[in-house]
Amino acid sequence: MLIRLPDDIAPSEITPQALFEGRRAFIRQAGLGLAAGAALWHGLPTSARAGTLPAAVRSSPYNSTEAHTDWASAISYNNFYEFGTSKDAPLRNAPQMALRPWRVRVEGLVNKPREFDIDDLLKLAALEERVYRLRCVEAWSMVIPWLGYPLASLLKAVEPQGSARYVEFVTHYDPAIMTRRPVLDWPYTEGLRLDEALHPLTLLTFGMYGEVLPHQNGAPVRVVVPWKYGFKSAKSIVTIRLSERQPATAWNKSAPQEYGFYSNVNPQVRHPRWSQASERRIGETRRRPTLMFNGYADEVAGLYLGMDLQKNY
Amino acid sequence: MSLRAPTPLQLLAIKALLLLLCLVPAGHLAAGWMHGTLGANPIEAVQHATGEWTLRMLLLTLAVTPLRRLSGLHWLLRLRRMLGLITFAWACGHLLTWAWLDLWLDWTAIAADILDRPYITVGFAAFALMLPLALTSSTAAVRWLGGRRWQALHRSVYGVAILGVVHYWWLVKADLLKPLLYALVLAALLGVRAWWREQERRRQLAAAAPPAPGRFKGKVIRIVPK
Numbered sequence: 001m002l003i004r005l006p007d008d009i010a011p012s013e014i015t016p017q018a019l020f021e022g023r024r025a026f027i028r029q030a031g032l033g034l035a036a037g038a039a040l041w042h043g044l045p046t047s048a049r050a051g052t053l054p055a056a057v058r059s060s061p062y063n064s065t066e067a068h069t070d071w072a073s074a075i076s077y078n079n080f081y082e083f084g085t086s087k088d089a090p091l092r093n094a095p096q097m098a099l100r101p102w103r104v105r106v107e108g109l110v111n112k113p114r115e116f117d118i119d120d121l122l123k124l125a126a127l128e129e130r131v132y133r134l135r136c137v138e139a140w141s142m143v144i145p146w147l148g149y150p151l152a153s154l155l156k157a158v159e160p161q162g163s164a165r166y167v168e169f170v171t172h173y174d175p176a177i178m179t180r181r182p183v184l185d186w187p188y189t190e191g192l193r194l195d196e197a198l199h200p201l202t203l204l205t206f207g208m209y210g211e212v213l214p215h216q217n218g219a220p221v222r223v224v225v226p227w228k229y230g231f232k233s234a235k236s237i238v239t240i241r242l243s244e245r246q247p248a249t250a251w252n253k254s255a256p257q258e259y260g261f262y263s264n265v266n267p268q269v270r271h272p273r274w275s276q277a278s279e280r281r282i283g284e285t286r287r288r289p290t291l292m293f294n295g296y297a298d299e300v301a302g303l304y305l306g307m308d309l310q311k312n313y
Numbered sequence: 314m315s316l317r318a319p320t321p322l323q324l325l326a327i328k329a330l331l332l333l334l335c336l337v338p339a340g341h342l343a344a345g346w347m348h349g350t351l352g353a354n355p356i357e358a359v360q361h362a363t364g365e366w367t368l369r370m371l372l373l374t375l376a377v378t379p380l381r382r383l384s385g386l387h388w389l390l391r392l393r394r395m396l397g398l399i400t401f402a403w404a405c406g407h408l409l410t411w412a413w414l415d416l417w418l419d420w421t422a423i424a425a426d427i428l429d430r431p432y433i434t435v436g437f438a439a440f441a442l443m444l445p446l447a448l449t450s451s452t453a454a455v456r457w458l459g460g461r462r463w464q465a466l467h468r469s470v471y472g473v474a475i476l477g478v479v480h481y482w483w484l485v486k487a488d489l490l491k492p493l494l495y496a497l498v499l500a501a502l503l504g505v506r507a508w509w510r511e512q513e514r515r516r517q518l519a520a521a522a523p524p525a526p527g528r529f530k531g532k533v534i535r536i537v538p539k
Binding site: 072073076077081085087088138140181183184254255270272273274275277278280282283285286287 | 352353354356357414415416417422425426429430431432484486487488490
């Protein structure tokens with residue numbers, strides 16, 4: 001077994017109580033009076049503000065207490081290759097994507113396949129705020145307060161069949177507004193094992209920072225899988241398909257020796273492009289060590305008992 | 314001023330102007346760093362900018378010889394040393410950004426990067442090959458080495474350029490458009506040299522071909538490059 005549990009959080013990493021409380025208060029205000037948060041949208045086209053979220057936001061026991069990455073960075077430093085491969089291209093190009101109407105099909109090995117209108121999907125379960133670390137395979141990281149509910153709530157509603165073992169996410173692809181160059185095999189697809197998808201940390205996400213998701217962050221609906229590299233957290237989802245076989249995933253098809261199906265954050269698995277032993281938290285200058293499973297080992301290490309994570313990278 | 318033959322003073326002015334022009338992107342980058350306008354990941358932005366400017370200046374340096382030959386402006390050669398040294402300065406900036414700004418001179422991490430990551434291996438090799446070229450750039454060094462040996466040594470710049478483009482190519486995750494553009498420019502710059510060399514070889518072969526019998530009186534000396 002190669003799973004090494006991380007040390008406890010260093011005292012220096014814990015946000016002082018007062019600062020934390022103040023931040024909570026700010027988020028509560030922003031989250032409850034969502035309209036107030038609209039002030040944050042200055043500089044973005046009006047189309048970026050499509051939709052609203054239900055006001056009730058539960059807080060979650062999984063929240064990280066670390067300082068949130070500032071909003072400006074979170075919306076301007078994105079990987080969304082359909083809208084361009086530079087980090088700032090999605091901010092410029094993604095707002096062309098129409099977010100309504102938007103339908104999400106849930107199909108495959110389920111007893112109750114269904115096509116959801118995005119506004120119905122939004123109301124399927126109570127939204128929670130989840131402050132998660134996000135670790136990109138490119139060795140940078142952020143801390144983002146997402147809004148969503150566990151993907152498990154949706155999956156339970158459609159009743160997976162006994163033979164279902166994997167969940168595939170197919171994302172939106174519109175060549176009229178997205179790149180036509182075959183940088184990856186479009187549409188972008190991702191996948192999880194069913195037990196990973198049902199894990200309470202796996203979040204079906206509609207918003208962040210008390211706001212609806214900006215286009216470039218995966219609007220109107222994405223998944224967030226915080227213990228895996230960021231590219232596993234598929235954006236702008238249109239189909240969720242349950243299957244018996246492991247689905248093909250976009251980056252795995254592009255470079256299988258670099259991006260495995262699991263792609264769990266793992267500082268011990270070497271990567272030919274980036275050292276995965278450390279990362280730069282956006283907003284900080286010095287690298288910090290990368291934690292096993294991005295610091296979620298207590299919650300998820302059990303999913304991989306008996307697996308060689310050097311092979312199943 | 315005559316474009317064909319500038320006076321020494323004019324040449325000095327041209328050099329000063331070119332140097333200033335080459336400093337503009339460096340100033341722009343420094344200002345962006347100080348004003349915090351390099352985006353969410355300024356260290357990465359500096360890394361990418363210094364790397365791209367190294368490649369651009371390197372290709373510009375390699376363009377001097379073909380430009381001189383095509384335009385007939387032989388004084389262009391007098392700009393080459395400066396362009397080469399500016400390339401080296403950008404390369405130093407690029408190396409320092411990686412080793413110092415990014416890795417905080419953590420020698421273990423630096424060594425691991427060089428050994429584990431092929432794109433850094435070739436990038437580092439390119440820098441190592443560039444070092445003797447920068448050190449022997451002075452007129453004194455040319456004299457000390459002798460023209461022929463100096464030239465042989467400085468031909469390694471072609472290797473540096475190829476390694477530099479490979480470095481960029483291997484770094485990119487999926488979108489190879491930009492490294493492809495650099496590779497095409499480099500291929501053109503090296504290709505035109507190979508073409509001219511081949512033309513020259515053929516010309517000399519033709520010149521050395523035995524003349525029609527009965528008309529040639531002199532002695533044939535074959536001068537054919539290997």
